[in-house]
Amino acid sequence: MTGILLTPDNLTDAVGALLRHPHAQLVAGGTDVVADLNRGRPATGLLSLRGLAELTGIHYKDGRWCLGAMTTIADVRANADLAPQASALGQAARSLGSRQIRNRATVGGNICGGGSDRTLIPVLLAYDATVDVVGPEGSRTQALSDLLASSGASLAVGEILTAVSFSVASGPHRYYRIGPRNALCYATVSVTLVVDEPTRSVRVALGGVAETAVRAPAAEALAGAGIDWQRRRVDADVAGAFGVVAAEAAQPVSDFVASAQYRRHAVEVMARRALKHLFEEGIGE
Amino acid sequence: MSSGERISYCINVNGEQHVIEDAWYFETLLGVLRKHLGLNGTKFACGTGHCGACTVHVDGRPVNSCLELAALTVGHQITTIEGYSPADGSLTRLQEAIVQCADVQCGYCVPGLVMSAAALIGEQPGASAEDVREGLCGNLCRCTAYGGFVEAVRQAASHEAEA
Numbered sequence: 001m002t003g004i005l006l007t008p009d010n011l012t013d014a015v016g017a018l019l020r021h022p023h024a025q026l027v028a029g030g031t032d033v034v035a036d037l038n039r040g041r042p043a044t045g046l047l048s049l050r051g052l053a054e055l056t057g058i059h060y061k062d063g064r065w066c067l068g069a070m071t072t073i074a075d076v077r078a079n080a081d082l083a084p085q086a087s088a089l090g091q092a093a094r095s096l097g098s099r100q101i102r103n104r105a106t107v108g109g110n111i112c113g114g115g116s117d118r119t120l121i122p123v124l125l126a127y128d129a130t131v132d133v134v135g136p137e138g139s140r141t142q143a144l145s146d147l148l149a150s151s152g153a154s155l156a157v158g159e160i161l162t163a164v165s166f167s168v169a170s171g172p173h174r175y176y177r178i179g180p181r182n183a184l185c186y187a188t189v190s191v192t193l194v195v196d197e198p199t200r201s202v203r204v205a206l207g208g209v210a211e212t213a214v215r216a217p218a219a220e221a222l223a224g225a226g227i228d229w230q231r232r233r234v235d236a237d238v239a240g241a242f243g244v245v246a247a248e249a250a251q252p253v254s255d256f257v258a259s260a261q262y263r264r265h266a267v268e269v270m271a272r273r274a275l276k277h278l279f280e281e282g283i284g285e
Numbered sequence: 286m287s288s289g290e291r292i293s294y295c296i297n298v299n300g301e302q303h304v305i306e307d308a309w310y311f312e313t314l315l316g317v318l319r320k321h322l323g324l325n326g327t328k329f330a331c332g333t334g335h336c337g338a339c340t341v342h343v344d345g346r347p348v349n350s351c352l353e354l355a356a357l358t359v360g361h362q363i364t365t366i367e368g369y370s371p372a373d374g375s376l377t378r379l380q381e382a383i384v385q386c387a388d389v390q391c392g393y394c395v396p397g398l399v400m401s402a403a404a405l406i407g408e409q410p411g412a413s414a415e416d417v418r419e420g421l422c423g424n425l426c427r428c429t430a431y432g433g434f435v436e437a438v439r440q441a442a443s444h445e446a447e448a
Contacts, residue, residue: 098423
């Protein structure tokens with residue numbers, strides 16, 4: 001067999017086809033996989049998920065958003081309820097690639113495409129998202145953080161990510177990024193902040209500063225304790241300390257985009273400004 | 286499902302069905318348009334989705350045809366710059382605005398830029414200059430003639446909003 005293009009039209013057939021062709025690579029939107037083919041990377045088998053209508057769609061049920069893995073980034077951005085409510089996700093979707101890329105790139109592909117630089121992973125991590133995975137052994141739901149910790153978001157052979165779910169905290173949340181330009185590049189560093197007002201807690205996730213996106217638990221604890229929740233204010237020294245501690249969670253590498261020192265510094269500055277920014281805007285807005 | 290090095294299928298381009306015979310199984314839509322159908326208005330440049338020179342519409346939405354596997358576009362409506370341009374050789378209002386405002390040097394980016402802009406105007410009639418800059422972020426012009434393009438697209442979008 002020199003090559004094969006598998007195009008199942010339902011999940012059962014897709015799982016079956018992967019059992020017969022375990023080395024076939026999954027293709028969602030194709031914006032990574034086909035670019036790699038064009039760069040000359042050999043591929044002997046591809047399995048396209050585009051025919052699986054059951055993996056598309058954005059649903060809200062029992063307080064949780066559920067995004068099918070084949071939902072495009074354009075659809076995430078265009079959803080009139082999701083993008084404003086999950087505002088950090090809406091902002092991240094707006095920053096991803098270009099209009100052409102967003103019309104093809106998918107939520108599932110962004111999660112499983114690999115790399116800490118993928119836009120949505122830190123945002124979903126800050127939302128405490130769970131992922132649904134189907135494989136030959138059946139289906140399972142697990143925390144995205146567990147998947148990242150165990151395998152860096154790569155699935156076992158034969159498995160397919162089908163959906164991602166999360167609930168939106170009651171409080172402001174926002175996605176911040178810095179990169180070489182506004183479009184068509186991965187964020188050099190991203191900081192996602194989610195404030196959960198009822199539990200008086202803050203979640204912060206960092207992108208581009210470790211092998212996978214990471215949370216910064218020490219910074220989260222510092223913010224939860226240091227924010228003046230009554231007055232809804234953040235003192236400058238609390239915000240400053242928050243930035244310093246958040247940067248300590250970063251384990252960046254130096255590469256052709258930026259040095260490790262730059263990335264650590266960027267986290268410190270972005271996290272400090274982000275906390276001030278969210279509270280100056282006011283909780284609940 | 287298809288197997289083997291080469292496959293055949295039928296795709297709809299500019300309102301016409303085309304039988305594509307003996308195509309490489311991972312051939313991109315861009316490759317099929319140019320090599321099999323001779324539609325050379327759609328340009329190849331980066332092959333990674335960064336430049337937008339290969340932009341076409343699939344079901345009315347702009348996509349990078351270099352990142353689209355042609356075999357997966359079966360059953361969808363593909364529009365290229367040849368199909369967007371009026372058959373009688375005249376120009377659309379957008380194209381006329383580009384002729385009036387833009388300072389084209391090599392022109393290689395223009396077909397892709399027109400296809401992106403046409404989709405943008407459809408989605409956002411009345412788009413501001415800022416909207417146009419964001420909306421066309423997927424199209425690079427190596428001659429950096431962006432100013433004239435942005436003004437042309439803004440004018441065409443403004444006409445669309447008034448129409």
